[in-house]
Amino acid sequence: MKNLLALQKCALAHSRAAIRPTSPLFLEFLAPSAVQHTQLRNNSTLSADGQSSGSGSPKKYVLDKRQREFLDSALRVNQAGELAATLIYTAQTPQVVRSHPHLRPLMKHMYDQEAGHFTTFNQLIAKHQVRPTAMYPVWEAAATFLGWSTGALGREAAMACTEAVETEIGSHYNEQVREILSWEAEAKLRGEELDDELKEMLATFRRIRDEELEHLDHAVENDSKEAKPYDPLVDVIRFGCRTAIKISERV
Ligand SMILES: [Fe+2]
Ligand SMILES: [Fe+2]
DSSP states (O other): OHHHHHHHHHHHHHHHOOOOOOSHHHHHHHOHHHHHHHHHHHOTTBOTTSOBOSSSSOEEOOOOHHHHHHHHHHHHHHHHHHHHHHHHHHHHHHHHHHHOGGGHHHHHHHHHHHHHHHHHHHHHHHHTTOOOOTTHHHHHHHHHHHHHHHHHHOHHHHHHHHHHHHHHHHHHHHHHHHHHHHHHHHHHHTTEEOOHHHHHHHHHHHHHHHHHHHHHHHHHHTTGGGOTTHHHHHHHHHHHHHHHHHHHHHO
């Protein structure tokens, strides 16, 4: 709980901080025109029209407005989702481990990974000056209620909650990975390459997606399918996740 409070404080501090676009990283994502000028001034392999003269590293792929908006939404949704994940486990864990103490290491492992994801997205939204979702307090309350209520229903329901959430979140991360891979393919066709920061973000999204799918496996191994009533519970949680994602993309 102490850790969670620290994480939330950190998120709020990031969202309030007036971070100036000083790093080249920021410029390359959110001010591509500025970066093009920088590259034209600083990279001797570029000719006046911005084309590579054939020596040195390939020209960087510059994101268009739609792509920047996609990343903006992705980071906002991911931060909100990881906040929710930490709160779900915080509310579930005491109830689950009280009757099933052997699950303590697993619950801690999953919580620790979610806390790491949340820290990662707090840092990314601060770095790229992405506005956190205005629904933050609503998701905080909803996630805590979801964690508490499924924990109260028992181990199987808590695991069914993880299964439902990770099914939606895993496929959401997958869509983001596929989108960035399509940019990479387009860059290759043009003889360009993705910015190093974007490559790193792609690797981060892939790593987190894999960890979410690992949680999904743990849930199934721990009898999520035995929850009663399984279908309505999982359907409602998955519907809630999809709705929260759609809202957080915009609001
Ligand atoms: Fe996560
Ligand atoms: Fe997760």
